[in-house]
Amino acid sequence: MSACNTPAALLSSAELPKSPEGDPVFAEPWQAVAFAMTVRLHEKGVFSWSEWAEALSAELYRPGRKADASDYYDCWVAALSRLVTELAIASGRELETLTKSWQRAAEATPHGRPIILENDPLR
Amino acid sequence: MSEHHHGAGEGHDHHHDNHFTDMEARVKALETVLTEKGLIDPAAIDAIVETYETKVGPRNGARVVARAWSDPEFADWLRRDATAAIASLGFTGRQGEHMRAVFNTPETHNLVVCTLCSCYPWAVLGLPPVWYKAPPYRSRAVIDPRGVLAEFGLELPAEKKIRVWDSTAELRYLVVPERPQGTDGFGEDALAALVTRDSMIGTGLALSPEEER
Numbered sequence: 172m173s174a175c176n177t178p179a180a181l182l183s184s185a186e187l188p189k190s191p192e193g194d195p196v197f198a199e200p201w202q203a204v205a206f207a208m209t210v211r212l213h214e215k216g217v218f219s220w221s222e223w224a225e226a227l228s229a230e231l232y233r234p235g236r237k238a239d240a241s242d243y244y245d246c247w248v249a250a251l252s253r254l255v256t257e258l259a260i261a262s263g264r265e266l267e268t269l270t271k272s273w274q275r276a277a278e279a280t281p282h283g284r285p286i287i288l289e290n291d292p293l294r
Numbered sequence: 295m296s297e298h299h300h301g302a303g304e305g306h307d308h309h310h311d312n313h314f315t316d317m318e319a320r321v322k323a324l325e326t327v328l329t330e331k332g333l334i335d336p337a338a339i340d341a342i343v344e345t346y347e348t349k350v351g352p353r354n355g356a357r358v359v360a361r362a363w364s365d366p367e368f369a370d371w372l373r374r375d376a377t378a379a380i381a382s383l384g385f386t387g388r389q390g391e392h393m394r395a396v397f398n399t400p401e402t403h404n405l406v407v408c409t410l411c412s413c414y415p416w417a418v419l420g421l422p423p424v425w426y427k428a429p430p431y432r433s434r435a436v437i438d439p440r441g442v443l444a445e446f447g448l449e450l451p452a453e454k455k456i457r458v459w460d461s462t463a464e465l466r467y468l469v470v471p472e473r474p475q476g477t478d479g480f481g482e483d484a485l486a487a488l489v490t491r492d493s494m495i496g497t498g499l500a501l502s503p504e505e506e507r
Contacts, residue, residue, distance in 0.1 A: 190349065197350045200343070200416055201321040207342035208324060211334045248320055261327040269323035270316070277314040282462060285427060286312055288326060 180220050181210050184227055188243060202244040209251055218254050226250040226257075340424045347491070353420040354385040355468055356489035359500075360482040362395070363473045373397060376468065385418065393418065396459060397470045398496075403454055404469045405443065405496035407435045408461040415466040420491045436460070446497045469493065471500040 181187075182195065190196050197203040213223060230246035230253070256263045269288075276291040288294065314322065328334040343350075358380055362369040372379040376395040393415065396404040408414055414422050425431055435442045439456045443449075450456065459467045471493040477485060480503075488506050492498030 194349055195346065197346065199317075200350055200421055201315075201318045203343045203346050203350050203421070204325065204339060205321050206346075207339045208321075208328060208334055210342060211338060212328070215333065217333055245317060248317060248324070251324060252320070255324065255327065260331055260333065265327065266320070266323050269326055270319045273319040273322040273326075274314050274316075277312040277319070280312045282312070285429065286314075288322075 181206070181213060181223075184247075185224070185231055186240065186243065188240075197244070198241070199244075202247070205244060205248050205251060209247070212251075212254075217260075218258065222254065223250070226254050229253070343421065344424055347421045347423075350421045351417050352385065353418075353491075354380075354383065355415075355418040355420070355491075355494045356486040357482065358383060358385070358395075358418070358468065359470050359489045359494065360485035362470055363477075363485050364482050369397075369470075372470070380418065380468075392465050393468055394459075394465055395468045395470050396457070398472045400472070401455060403443075403450055403456050403496065404459060404467075405435060405439050405456060406459045406461060406467040406469060407432045408466075414461070415468070418466075418468060419494050422495075423492070423497075426495070443497065446492070448498055469496040474500050474502045476503050 182189075182193070188196050195203075195206060197206065209223070212218060213220065218226075227247065227250040230249045231243075233246075236242060236246070252263070252266055255261055255266070272288060272291045272294060273286075275293060276288050277286050279292050280286045280290045284290075325334070325336065325339070329336055358372065361383065362372050368379060371382075372395045376393040379395075380393055396406075398404055408422075408426065414426075416422065431442070436458055439458050440450065443456070461467055471489065473485075474488055477488070488501040488503070490498055490501060493500045
């Protein structure tokens, strides 16, 4: 990825965990995937910066956050899901159904095979 | 010549080798929907994630290797009981519990294969390379490890034996690369900087001090 592609806008997201060099840091791989998807959607103009900032704030400043902020990317995913439903890309129910489907697919996948959605026995 | 090893537990019947946490499954669900609608391309997402390769997880394997290079007693412990030796450095976690360390020597090179169900120990090794997920990589690495390594730019002398280790749901592998020349007197921080992700899965070697600079 070239320097001009760096997700400068998303790096200004409120409270984003960063390294001393200013790069985003992730505790687990899914967090990096969530970040990357948001970068792409924003780059493509699926939502504006202010739409994103607003959705993220709504989740970050919700009561009941963890004191150590270890749920930062849980909030991020909630904000992204909210935008996806608000923009009618998918319904909340669709996302829930797919989430459960992925979980069943993982459980049904034997070791050594890639986990694919088709492995969900109920699909 | 090469040998193919399976870890303990191979052949047992495991119904729950794989598991997604709620958040992992949610992110997969979003990825599925956004891909179906043509809004994202998974390859583009992988490419972005790969640029953050060194920013994901604690990546504490390099410190384990650096300690093993510096402290023969620790190296010995790591060889006998990697799980306990790694935990002694304070590195534990969902993904890092059952580890075995395999040591490269002048005679033998070790290579770990895995198709990334959920057994890749990213907390220790950092993010896996994108190509690591490809099923053909796993089968080819078993059949022709020397050829696969050559493709990654690692040409090993013909007399060097290659051992291929297949991760299981219970046991994950950490390759301890050979300590590079010209590192006498290096402290653990300086040594850890030479230990790349690729050197800990066996598709590369540890960097020399010149390469690191």
